[in-house]
Amino acid sequence: MKRIYITICFLAITISMFGQVFLQANNVEAENSVFTKQILTSHTNSSLISVVNIWEEDFSGGFPQGWSTYTSNTQAGFATCPWNWTLDGTWGYWNGNGGTSPSNSINSTTASNGFLISDTDSANHYSYGQPSGTTYQYIESFVTTSAIDLSLHPAVSLEFEHLFRYNNLGNPSFTPPTVYVSSDSVNWTPFLVNGNVSSNSQSPNPKYEIINITSVAGGQSTVYLRFGWVARCYYWMLDDIRIIKTPDNLLVCQDEAIGGWWIGYQGPAGGLGQDYTSYPLTQAIANPYAFEAVLLNNGAATQSATMHAHVSGAGNFSTTSNPLTLAAGEQDTVAATSMFTPTSTGLYNIDIWAEADSAGNGTVYTYTDTATKATIVTDYVYGKDNGTDDGGYWRLNRVAPNPGGLEVSSSYDIYADATLYSLDVHISDWSIPGAEVYVVLYEEDLSGGDPIPLSQSDNYTITQSDLGAWVNIPFVTPQLVTSATKMYRVAVGANIHPTDSVGVDMSDPGSYYSSDGLFDKDAILSNSTNGPRWYTISDIPMLRMNFDPSTIVDVADIQETIFSVFPNPTNGVFTIELDVKTAEYDINVYNVLGQTVLSTVTSSMKTPIDLSSFDKGVYTVELKHRETIYTEKVIVE
Known part of the structure; x- marks a missing residue:
């Protein structure tokens, strides 16, 4: 059976598709908003065995x-x-x-x-x-x-x-x-x-x-x-x-999976068979949900065990495994005889449990606990996180003890050809407005080598409203991902900066099976003694593929900024000058902790600002009109 251990170690990875070591963290909003803690697996006890x-x-x-x-x-x-x-x-x-x-x-x-x-x-x-x-x-x-x-x-x-x-x-x-x-x-x-x-x-x-x-x-x-x-x-x-x-009849159902991770993890279309909490309908049709679990006989008598799976919510479906005979203390992996192919988008709850016939006469003597998993079939969003940042975060850049930047990544099985337009990233709430991140698409090297870079986005500037929230970062051009390639890896990264630190939130994997990684591109970690190196991490990055064509940005329409600040550096008094007067703008100034130190409104070509009463340092000046935000940095000496 295939198992995954994801943490810091100095062993070669066996379940990912490249060599690494282990480490220890609008339309888009509509599909992301339905994720809650219910995505995690829960167990309810249905066993009524008396205990001596x-x-x-x-x-x-x-x-x-x-x-x-x-x-x-x-x-x-x-x-x-x-x-x-x-x-x-x-x-x-x-x-x-x-x-x-x-x-x-x-x-x-x-x-x-x-x-x-x-x-x-x-x-x-x-x-x-x-x-x-x-x-x-x-x-x-x-x-x-x-x-x-x-x-x-x-x-x-x-x-x-x-x-x-x-x-x-x-x-x-x-x-x-x-x-x-x-x-x-x-x-x-x-x-x-x-x-x-x-x-x-x-x-x-x-x-x-x-x-x-x-x-x-x-x-x-x-x-x-x-x-x-x-x-x-x-x-x-x-x-x-x-x-x-020890009771004669005691069965345990554990390590439940819905993506085909244990036995049939190659799936109908190949890949790792990961558990996807958001699954585009086109992918789910090409690779239906597969139900598996590990059954353990903790009783004293031999038991004939059968796993059951039931789907409810946006659709209904039931299936079982073939019976499995387990001697006392024996365990094995089972898979359901049928897979579930959804026909519509929506939230699906999947219950998995097992029953045992210890006497072999067709009478059920033992029921295990029931594990409930949740998954959402979507139009465009493809993800593995549970929708909450309960796995901590990964800092994408730092200045000490060794300065440099990192990329946090996640592998995705591709079962049906699709066009990838952008990635959704959940930014850590402590990040500094003005920090820049980018996203990358890699092809997995199925022979075991490092991922192969295919495309990288332009830099995306973090704003105050992005902190603790989802942001959508488009690729410069749409990227075709194919079932023939089988596996891709997407990543979010940042470059070194003396003040602008940024992080990506992580989701606790719970009992969901996933392959995720980190790229030490500047060799800043202590294990990266021979240059840039790939690692495997335990928690699932809040990093999703997005196949929605409306998220692509016309590069010709991008305007980096509409204003300048002078003098810069300054003693605290400076002027904001608009390149062209088009509207009224909200002005917010943030310190390096992301705290608002000044707020005002302007419709003038030139607006004086006085920060002389504040500490010296780097400040972010933000101009906002409706949903459009522009930022510049100013240094107070």
């Missing part, structure tokens, strides 16, 4: 007697992080409170009784004083239970609730959250419990786990549990641990 408790710990008595914690700094530093009992969340510096108060506490069933935490971010901050700085080191942190007698219980499962976040998934120095089980405290069997949570993303709060540990712990008189990881940032919280009798 054998052993449990809710930490109501503090750190349990007989348990032990171990920690060491794997880089020979002095920051360490033992597990502690707490009623708080993380005290890490990253949370915006400067490490002065806790945040992000686990919402477990008995959180009010206390829980355990490994707060590596806080440990590094208080040792080295850096706010998530480069001096942070990897810390090994484990907590181990006392011996648990399971000699009378031949089939057992481990359940617990936890909350975690990390930022170095894939780095060889990092070990994700892991549960270790042993019957002698010497030999340990590991179970990874980080699921598909990507770097710089918090897990569900709480994340529920159930692991069949019969093969290690069933019938054993001395069983030990160990929870541990090796991390440098963020936190891991743990609560409500219990060992239960």
Whole structure:
């Protein structure tokens, strides 16, 4: 099966179409406005299995007697992080409170009784004083239970609730959250419990786990549990641990996909088979929705499992997979026997779940949770983000520690020939008005090389109204993208500038499968030792293809500016002079933080401005008439 791990590491990428390493962020408005948090996958519990408790710990008595914690700094530093009992969340510096108060506490069933935490971010901050700085080191942190007698219980499962976040998934120095089980405290069997949570993303709060540990712990008189990881940032919280009798019938449906990612990811027309949250109708007809999931038998009995998918909303459709026989502890990937081809635009909700017939007599004994995904079939917009900037951002240019610019990119499968006119980009709200960005179209090199540049737009100047909003950036000429080429990559970038910094917002991938990247075109990152380099990133850029012909701009009609400022530089007093008087203009002046320092209106050819009472620095002068905005920079010395 194909899996994707997207974060910082020094490994060759295996799921993208080029060599890279991993890193850790009008008509257009009409189609973009329908995106809400509903795009994320949600799960509803439909399982009614009764549970028999054998052993449990809710930490109501503090750190349990007989348990032990171990920690060491794997880089020979002095920051360490033992597990502690707490009623708080993380005290890490990253949370915006400067490490002065806790945040992000686990919402477990008995959180009010206390829980355990490994707060590596806080440990590094208080040792080295850096706010998530480069001096942070990897810390090994484990907590181990006392011996648990399971000699009378031949089939057992481990359940617990936890909350975690990390930022170095894939780095060889990092070990994700892991549960270790042993019957002698010497030999340990590991179970990874980080699921598909990507770097710089918090897990569900709480994340529920159930692991069949019969093969290690069933019938054993001395069983030990160990929870541990090796991390440098963020936190891991743990609560409500219990060992239960493994039910005969327990099925888990996970890693649900709607684009054909797991088995048939080549699709009818080729490509990666990514999950698209906005899918042009022409592409959806050429490559219909394909439903897949990974089914895991967590029960003690062999189960005959079948995945179900149901589409509702703008259309209705149902399908199932072929039955799959799974022995206890076995898992496999399944795909529905039919695909869904939409016939109209609109919002579609897709429910995916599984059922198991443990007796093999045609009677359903087990229902899994139901995963619900949402996707919008559009006329023109092609995207993979969930419509919210919950994945942070990527800064596209910087001056320190190494100056230069970056490009953030996203791969797209092309199943039907189309004409690409522009890209939609969501600009970070901290960006500086007057900063310039551009967009690029690449062809993916299916042989494994770097993407091949095809076209680049003119620079687009960011205005105050663009901050925290979608902007549409057209290519100079329309670009034909073909199904024969199969895959393209689109990017947004910026060049180095001493004051004008700009960013693109990112969307948390949740459980949507996507291939995205970053191009260090000026070799400013520490891993780019041999020049410009491509990387893979975890979150999905808020960067969409737009096939709408009305978004193309006639280059002959573009006027860069209609005014000038003089003197420039100035002591604070200067004049705005219009090239031609055509209308009344709103004048706004912004500082480098994007704050408005002066607003006025003019219809004169010359307008005096006085900024002498403000700090020295670079200011953006903006003239606006209706929906047209012009900007210039002025330096106050």
